[in-house]
Amino acid sequence: MQTHTTDIDILLSDGIKATPPSFVRSxxxxxxxxxxxxxxxxxxxxxxxxQEDLMESMRRVVEKQxxxxxxxxxxxxxxxxxxxxxxxxxxxxxxxxxxxxxxxTTGSQQILDLLxxxxxxxxxxxxxxxxxxxxxxxxxxxxxxxxxxxxxxDEGLNIDKLNEALDKGAKMIYMIPNFxxxxxxTYSARGRELVREALKDRNIVVVExxxxxxxxxxxxxxxxxxxxxxxxxxxxxxxxxTVTPGMRVGYLLTKDHELLRNLSIAKEAADLHTNxxxxxxxxxxxxxxxxxxxxxxxxxLYRTQAKAMTDAMEEFFPESVQFTKPEGGMFxxxxxxxxIRSMDLFPKALEQNIAFVPGDPFYPExxxxxxxxxxxxxxxxxxxxxxxxxxxxxxxxxxKG
Amino acid sequence: MQTHTTDIDILLSDGIKATPPSFVRSxxxxxxxxxxxxxxxxxxxxxxxxQEDLMESMRRVVEKQxxxxxxxxxxxxxxxxxxxxxxxxxxxxxxxxxxxxxxxTTGSQQILDLLxxxxxxxxxxxxxxxxxxxxxxxxxxxxxxxxxxxxxxDEGLNIDKLNEALDKGAKMIYMIPNFxxxxxxTYSARGRELVREALKDRNIVVVExxxxxxxxxxxxxxxxxxxxxxxxxxxxxxxxxTVTPGMRVGYLLTKDHELLRNLSIAKEAADLHTNxxxxxxxxxxxxxxxxxxxxxxxxxLYRTQAKAMTDAMEEFFPESVQFTKPEGGMFxxxxxxxxIRSMDLFPKALEQNIAFVPGDPFYPExxxxxxxxxxxxxxxxxxxxxxxxxxxxxxxxxxKG
Numbered sequence: 001m002q003t004h005t006t007d008i009d010i011l012l013s014d015g016i017k018a019t020p021p022s023f024v025r026s027x028x029x030x031x032x033x034x035x036x037x038x039x040x041x042x043x044x045x046x047x048x049x050x051q052e053d054l055m056e057s058m059r060r061v062v063e064k065q066x067x068x069x070x071x072x073x074x075x076x077x078x079x080x081x082x083x084x085x086x087x088x089x090x091x092x093x094x095x096x097x098x099x100x101x102x103x104x105t106t107g108s109q110q111i112l113d114l115l116x117x118x119x120x121x122x123x124x125x126x127x128x129x130x131x132x133x134x135x136x137x138x139x140x141x142x143x144x145x146x147x148x149x150x151x152x153x154d155e156g157l158n159i160d161k162l163n164e165a166l167d168k169g170a171k172m173i174y175m176i177p178n179f180x181x182x183x184x185x186t187y188s189a190r191g192r193e194l195v196r197e198a199l200k201d202r203n204i205v206v207v208e209x210x211x212x213x214x215x216x217x218x219x220x221x222x223x224x225x226x227x228x229x230x231x232x233x234x235x236x237x238x239x240x241x242t243v244t245p246g247m248r249v250g251y252l253l254t255k256d257h258e259l260l261r262n263l264s265i266a267k268e269a270a271d272l273h274t275n276x277x278x279x280x281x282x283x284x285x286x287x288x289x290x291x292x293x294x295x296x297x298x299x300x301l302y303r304t305q306a307k308a309m310t311d312a313m314e315e316f317f318p319e320s321v322q323f324t325k326p327e328g329g330m331f332x333x334x335x336x337x338x339x340i341r342s343m344d345l346f347p348k349a350l351e352q353n354i355a356f357v358p359g360d361p362f363y364p365e366x367x368x369x370x371x372x373x374x375x376x377x378x379x380x381x382x383x384x385x386x387x388x389x390x391x392x393x394x395x396x397x398x399x400k401g
Numbered sequence: 402m403q404t405h406t407t408d409i410d411i412l413l414s415d416g417i418k419a420t421p422p423s424f425v426r427s428x429x430x431x432x433x434x435x436x437x438x439x440x441x442x443x444x445x446x447x448x449x450x451x452q453e454d455l456m457e458s459m460r461r462v463v464e465k466q467x468x469x470x471x472x473x474x475x476x477x478x479x480x481x482x483x484x485x486x487x488x489x490x491x492x493x494x495x496x497x498x499x500x501x502x503x504x505x506t507t508g509s510q511q512i513l514d515l516l517x518x519x520x521x522x523x524x525x526x527x528x529x530x531x532x533x534x535x536x537x538x539x540x541x542x543x544x545x546x547x548x549x550x551x552x553x554x555d556e557g558l559n560i561d562k563l564n565e566a567l568d569k570g571a572k573m574i575y576m577i578p579n580f581x582x583x584x585x586x587t588y589s590a591r592g593r594e595l596v597r598e599a600l601k602d603r604n605i606v607v608v609e610x611x612x613x614x615x616x617x618x619x620x621x622x623x624x625x626x627x628x629x630x631x632x633x634x635x636x637x638x639x640x641x642x643t644v645t646p647g648m649r650v651g652y653l654l655t656k657d658h659e660l661l662r663n664l665s666i667a668k669e670a671a672d673l674h675t676n677x678x679x680x681x682x683x684x685x686x687x688x689x690x691x692x693x694x695x696x697x698x699x700x701x702l703y704r705t706q707a708k709a710m711t712d713a714m715e716e717f718f719p720e721s722v723q724f725t726k727p728e729g730g731m732f733x734x735x736x737x738x739x740x741i742r743s744m745d746l747f748p749k750a751l752e753q754n755i756a757f758v759p760g761d762p763f764y765p766e767x768x769x770x771x772x773x774x775x776x777x778x779x780x781x782x783x784x785x786x787x788x789x790x791x792x793x794x795x796x797x798x799x800x801k802g
Binding site: 021121138 | 522
């Protein structure tokens with residue numbers, strides 16, 4: 001028996017060996033110590049879960065749908081919810097989506113998995129932002145693609161670098177144009193146009209991941225880059241940041257029905273369909289309440305929390321440390337002077353009971369990164385101010401040393 | 402624009418091109434005509450959903466867990482549910498599983514996806530029964546493996562063929578030892594021993610998919626082949642056939658923690674974690690009710706339905722047509738005389754308002770198959786008898802012709 005138990009390594013696939021475990025999840029344990037002020041997580045504030053209203057919806061769903069809500073269901077997702085989503089986007093962006101353009105998924109994380117499988121073979125190119133969402137790196141890495149990272153600017157993507165990456169060849173570009181994870185940056189209207197212009201004559205799937213789009217607390221909503229404007233445009237959305245992440249209901253919209261058909265085959269093979277009870281509950285909640293009213297509460301809170309964090313950074317951080325000022329979402333991004341590795345800083349901050357996510361997992365290439373991501377949605381103003389002050393002390397002593 | 406919209410084909414991966422869409426799902430529309438008696442589906446009878454008890458559990462979960470039940474959660478699944486599952490298996494089989502050996506998944510379908518990703522590279526061998534579960538073919542096909550099919554006997558697997566397949570090389574063997582889907586066959590105690598003996602000196606992951614194990618309506622429960630007895634044994638289970646399929650809660654048990662760690666990374670990349678609300682509701686239901694009492698109802702119903710079907714087959718089917726007599730589960734298997742293609746029979750039966758699943762999708766290799774799967778859990782005795790009589794007429798006229 002003993003000889004066998006170590007033999008599993010030679011049975012593992014190249015794909016899984018290429019897939020990094022999530023750094024964030026691995027540090028969550030350290031960060032969950034109640035004495036630690038954690039800016040590391042990515043949890044929405046519980047204020048965003050309308051618990052009582054959802055309970056009411058559950059009662060109605062059991063009464064109205066009966067066994068339907070507990071039986072196997074269709075892979076695409078229930079028509080009621082797909083229609084609600086199409087209508088919402090049409091109302092917000094003047095698009096012409098219908099329920100036929102929508103696939104309901106097990107959280108929007110699943111879309112990353114489905115896109116990877118459906119498009120990428122080993123060695124295929126995929127363009128991502130530099131830095132990008134760590135769980136997208138994880139999901140795509142399983143397919144062993146070549147990552148082309150394109151630098152972010154205040155306007156969006158560096159267009160010269162984007163064209164270089166496109167010339168190298170890529171099947172998909174993956175972007176988070178609103179309050180990007182991890183940087184908190186938002187592409188400007190002009191930045192979006194420039195990217196659209198660069199992409200329009202290329203045969204490439206254009207994915208815009210937009211989990212935070214409804215959480216804009218400054219400025220005006222901007223049109224998507226691809227969406228319905230480019231032939232292989234895919235918009236990713238989620239109820240995780242607006243209703244509940246625990247129920248794992250995400251969705252994608254695309255007018256490319258051949259792509260959608262293939263993504264649906266991948267979805268069917270992955271988990272048959274998304275929890276149908278959760279789908280009924282969420283659409284019932286959306287039909288019986290004004291989502292915009294609910295969102296006001298979340299946006300007001302996050303605006304206050306983000307301001308508390310950037311105010312404290314302005315007051316306490318050494319001048320050589322830079323940070324972004326997000327217009328929405330849940331994160332901001334700190335850039336340290338060159339030579340300071342955020343990965344080295346992490347244990348020192350943890351000693352002072354402060355946790356953040358070092359920049360490293362947001363890049364597919366290993367490196368000595370001087371960046372870090374901070375979440376502002378899960379602490380009150382006082383805790384944020386106090387935590388940033390203590391982090392500033394750690395930074396100051398590191399800069400001196 | 403027009404030139405682009407057809408260009409998606411060249412962007413699709415080899416993996417998705419190798420993945421067949423589910424035949425069952427594609428015929429479900431035809432079979433959902435209310436005039437059609439459908440033996441095609443694989444739906445558990447709604448009697449198995451304890452709707453009112455689940456509603457009660459939901460109330461308790463919202464009250465007791467509050468925001469916890471709606472927030473992001475851990476990839477492994479909630480400890481309460483993992484403990485309940487380990488205890489149940491230990492009680493039934495005298496094993497020593499703990500919560501550390503359990504991973505909660507989005508239905509047991511997801512386990513097939515995770516196993517494929519974690520173990521199989523293009524060209525790797527995987528051993529499956531002949532015939533096997535069509536959605537397993539679908540999930541594994543994404544990795545472009547080589548399928549080695551091993552014939553089923555009344556005892557289990559044909560051992561000579563199994564050894565031949567093992568000699569060709571395989572990273573995983575996938576079996577459904579209880580009331581197999583599609584055949585309804587169950588491996589005997591001796592058959593299990595022979596398979597275990599053949600596998601014990603091989604370095605191979607031994608997967609036993611057991612969604613119907615609790616639905617035995619004849620005979621006694623038998624030990625697993627691998628489970629805790631072989632170093633890379635994996636047991637797959639599900640609440641889909643005992644509580645609700647709509648909520649998509651499945652699980653696997655394994656003592657191979659290195660394999661489990663890798664499956665968990667794949668799970669994290671696939672959808673972060675399984676719907677946590679559903680996990681809390683199911684474990685609350687299980688803790689407040691006697692599952693065995695609930696199962697008696699389901700088993701009694703399925704026993705009656707299975708008997709109605711085999712009785713009618715004995716009465717009406719031509720002698721040259723063979724069929725299995727399952728001891729549990731949801732399906733039985735019909736073998737037609739050689740030369741009669743069940744795929745050709747399908748449209749003729751549908752004209753007479755009878756639907757079944759032709760054998761073809763249960764084999765990875767295309768062929769002229771003379772087999773078909775019939776589900777007996779979703780019609781009453783009279784409907785079953787009448788449907789089998791009409792199917793017998795179709796068969797009789799085909800055999801004459």
